[in-house]
Amino acid sequence: MSQGSTREKLLEVKALRVDFKVKGGYFTAVKGVSFDVYKGETFGLVGESGSGKTTIGRAIVRINDASAGEILFKGRKINGKISKELDREVVQKIQMIFQDPMASLNERAKVDYIVSEGLYSIGRARDEAGRLEAVQKALLDVGLLPEFASRFPHEFSGGQRQRIGIARSLIMRPELVVADEPISALDVSIRAQVLNLLSELQRERGLTYLFIAHDLSVVRFITDRIAVIHLGEIVELALTEELFAHPLHPYTKALLSAIPVPDPIAERRKCIQVYDPACHDYATEGPSWREVSSGHFVLANSAEEKGYRAELGL
Amino acid sequence: MSAGDCPAALASRAILSVRDLVVKFNLRGRVLTAIRGASLELAEGETLAIVGESGSGKSVFTKSFIGMEDQNGWIDSGSIGFEGEDLAKFRREEDWLRIRGRKISMVFQDPMTALNPLRSVGRQIAEVIELHQGLPPGMAERSAIELLARVGIPDPETRHRQYPHEFSGGMRQRVVIAIAMACKPRILICDEPTTALDVTIQAQILGLIKALQKDFGFTTVYITHDLGVVANVADRVAVMYAGKIVECGTAEEVFYDPRHPYTWALLSSLPQLGIKGRPLYSISGTPPNLFNEVVGDAFAPRNPQALKIDFVHEPPAFEVSPTHWAATWLLDPRSPPVEPPAAIKAMRAKYERSLS
Numbered sequence: 001m002s003q004g005s006t007r008e009k010l011l012e013v014k015a016l017r018v019d020f021k022v023k024g025g026y027f028t029a030v031k032g033v034s035f036d037v038y039k040g041e042t043f044g045l046v047g048e049s050g051s052g053k054t055t056i057g058r059a060i061v062r063i064n065d066a067s068a069g070e071i072l073f074k075g076r077k078i079n080g081k082i083s084k085e086l087d088r089e090v091v092q093k094i095q096m097i098f099q100d101p102m103a104s105l106n107e108r109a110k111v112d113y114i115v116s117e118g119l120y121s122i123g124r125a126r127d128e129a130g131r132l133e134a135v136q137k138a139l140l141d142v143g144l145l146p147e148f149a150s151r152f153p154h155e156f157s158g159g160q161r162q163r164i165g166i167a168r169s170l171i172m173r174p175e176l177v178v179a180d181e182p183i184s185a186l187d188v189s190i191r192a193q194v195l196n197l198l199s200e201l202q203r204e205r206g207l208t209y210l211f212i213a214h215d216l217s218v219v220r221f222i223t224d225r226i227a228v229i230h231l232g233e234i235v236e237l238a239l240t241e242e243l244f245a246h247p248l249h250p251y252t253k254a255l256l257s258a259i260p261v262p263d264p265i266a267e268r269r270k271c272i273q274v275y276d277p278a279c280h281d282y283a284t285e286g287p288s289w290r291e292v293s294s295g296h297f298v299l300a301n302s303a304e305e306k307g308y309r310a311e312l313g314l
Numbered sequence: 315m316s317a318g319d320c321p322a323a324l325a326s327r328a329i330l331s332v333r334d335l336v337v338k339f340n341l342r343g344r345v346l347t348a349i350r351g352a353s354l355e356l357a358e359g360e361t362l363a364i365v366g367e368s369g370s371g372k373s374v375f376t377k378s379f380i381g382m383e384d385q386n387g388w389i390d391s392g393s394i395g396f397e398g399e400d401l402a403k404f405r406r407e408e409d410w411l412r413i414r415g416r417k418i419s420m421v422f423q424d425p426m427t428a429l430n431p432l433r434s435v436g437r438q439i440a441e442v443i444e445l446h447q448g449l450p451p452g453m454a455e456r457s458a459i460e461l462l463a464r465v466g467i468p469d470p471e472t473r474h475r476q477y478p479h480e481f482s483g484g485m486r487q488r489v490v491i492a493i494a495m496a497c498k499p500r501i502l503i504c505d506e507p508t509t510a511l512d513v514t515i516q517a518q519i520l521g522l523i524k525a526l527q528k529d530f531g532f533t534t535v536y537i538t539h540d541l542g543v544v545a546n547v548a549d550r551v552a553v554m555y556a557g558k559i560v561e562c563g564t565a566e567e568v569f570y571d572p573r574h575p576y577t578w579a580l581l582s583s584l585p586q587l588g589i590k591g592r593p594l595y596s597i598s599g600t601p602p603n604l605f606n607e608v609v610g611d612a613f614a615p616r617n618p619q620a621l622k623i624d625f626v627h628e629p630p631a632f633e634v635s636p637t638h639w640a641a642t643w644l645l646d647p648r649s650p651p652v653e654p655p656a657a658i659k660a661m662r663a664k665y666e667r668s669l670s
Contacts, residue, residue: 048512048513048514049483049512157600187367187368187539188367188539188540188541188580188583188584189367189579189580189583189596189597191583191585192583192584192585192588192594192595192596192597193596193597195585195594196593196594196596199593200593214512214513215513216513217542217584217585217586218585220585220586220590221585221586221588221590221594222585254514255513255514258513258514258516258517259513259542260513260516260517260540260541260542260543260545260546261542261545261586262541262542262544262545262569262581262584262586262587263545263569263661263664264545264546264548264565264566264569265566265665265668266545267542267545267546268546272517272521274514275514
């Protein structure tokens with residue numbers, strides 16, 4: 001974006017590669033992706049299953065190791081070997097909300113412990129009264145009653161459990177929250193509640209979100225910028241409305257055309273595009289990451305870039 | 315007019331007609347009423363979508379058409395008319411075997427668990443053909459290969475010998491559809507057929523079901539919570555809440571001119587209709603506990619605009635048009651005028667603009 005150079009970069013991901021060991025070699029899930037997340041924005045990472053979007057999120061919270069590339073948080077490298085102090089700071093400042101609230105909460109622990117577990121791991125739980133107070137406040141912040149602290153996860157509905165998941169990350173007072181499909185496992189009527197809660201918390205605390213999802217309609221509603229990821233590579237990145245108004249990469253077009261819209265007439269008229277990787281002619285020149293218009297990046301070679309510029313009327 | 319009645323034109327070619335169906339479950343000595351008197355007419359050749367949250371009873375409702383309630387469940391009262399018989403009276407498995415899989419088939423949500431991992435997919439299809447059509451194994455195998463080709467599986471001659479784990483999610487769902495099609499059913503029930511799939515694959519599967527419907531001429535019932543999918547496939551939409559159908563109409567009527575407050579709430583809470591930067595409409599509270607008897611309109615406690623009568627008497631179905639009805643007191647001539655939410659009015663305005 002044009003004002004990008006002046007805005008503070010909270011997170012920088014540079015040429016990140018993540019490999020997994022498989023029988024007889026390595027599988028590269030993330031093939032050198034780069035993007036920046038600015039302070040206070042909601043950055044969407046969109047792709048289909050197997051695209052590597054979750055792996056990127058997990059690499060940022062350091063559940064998966066980066067095989068190559070750098071992840072910078074407030075300008076400091078946080079992947080690989082880092083100092084104990086920085087590790088503690090990163091654990092506190094970067095939190096994750098997981099997809100399935102039925103699977104991500106410890107069934108044998110009470111809400112009280114689940115929510116404050118993070119405090120124990122950064123040594124902020126020594127003062128018992130302070131810890132209890134923090135738990136109650138976190139529960140109130142996400143719209144749950146403080147007395148829920150003494151209950152077990154199975155006593156709650158999906159939406160409530162997701163709120164517990166959110167409370168557990170908020171108690172750490174994070175700056176960056178990686179939300180991995182936080183609403184896709186929830187019922188339609190509950191989704192709106194959780195989306196509203198996330199936006200409210202962002203407004204109140206200036207949180208930055210990395211929002212990982214496959215559902216473009218949700219991503220459109222909540223994000224400021226979107227990166228579209230296909231088989232471990234980001235193919236396009238732009239402001240949300242720009243991406244929806246002028247998608248350039250054929251994969252983005254295919255993905256946008258496939259979203260079901262709750263409007264019968266529009267649905268019947270729509271024509272679904274299918275992405276065929278063979279439509280790129282990369283025999284003579286391979287693709288590289290190019291800024292086609294201000295803040296709108298596409299993975300393309302020079303011939304394609306020319307075509308994309310023409311499409312935008314530049 | 316009672317709930318579920320359809321216009322004469324539809325009723326005359328009704329293929330399935332459910333009346334006041336009540337389904338109960340026995341859970342640890344307590345009785346849960348999952349379906350509280352639901353009625354529905356299904357017209358031959360149409361595509362009907364049943365929409366509702368989890369726990370609204372949409373799966374239980376359709377499973378009762380093929381006698382697949384869980385062990386602890388039973389049809390308490392009501393009727394399911396199909397080909398001159400009342401399916402609600404069926405007690406023996408032999409009766410169901412004439413219907414289930416042969417006349418009425420079902421495609422389930424998760425293609426990972428719907429298939430037997432230990433048998434080749436060709437065998438699993440052929441098994442159904444042998445059982446229901448009595449073909450000898452060799453011929454059944456031929457037919458299985460043809461079916462695999464028909465549902466868009468490339469190279470069916472080799473792939474029919476492969477096992478489910480060798481197929482991707484989308485391809486597995488195609489196999490499940492092939493099994494459901496094996497007996498050329500008259501009704502195909504699709505229970506969240508694309509929830510486990512990616513959007514691009516979802517579009518392909520919906521397209522496939524439509525194409526098959528054209529060729530084979532069956533009637534389709536979709537069960538889904540995804541209103542985008544409903545808009546794509548449905549001729550008619552039935553909205554289900556707490557074990558009852560609360561509104562039913564053509565897709566246009568339900569999307570552009572909904573009348574039940576629950577339908578309003580459901581549509582308004584969609585991010586697609588929301589305005590960025592503003593809070594989305596959200597439904598407060600939770601659905602009623604169906605262990606207890608529901609008094610009045612089941613949605614009333616969650617409806618900020620509920621009338622007094624909503625807490626006392628259950629609303630009957632009011633006719634909006636010959637193809638559209640809703641069970642809400644708001645349609646009673648004596649009720650005060652209540653405005654639908656902004657998102658609903660915006661949808662309606664958009665629709666009217668597109669007409670003119």
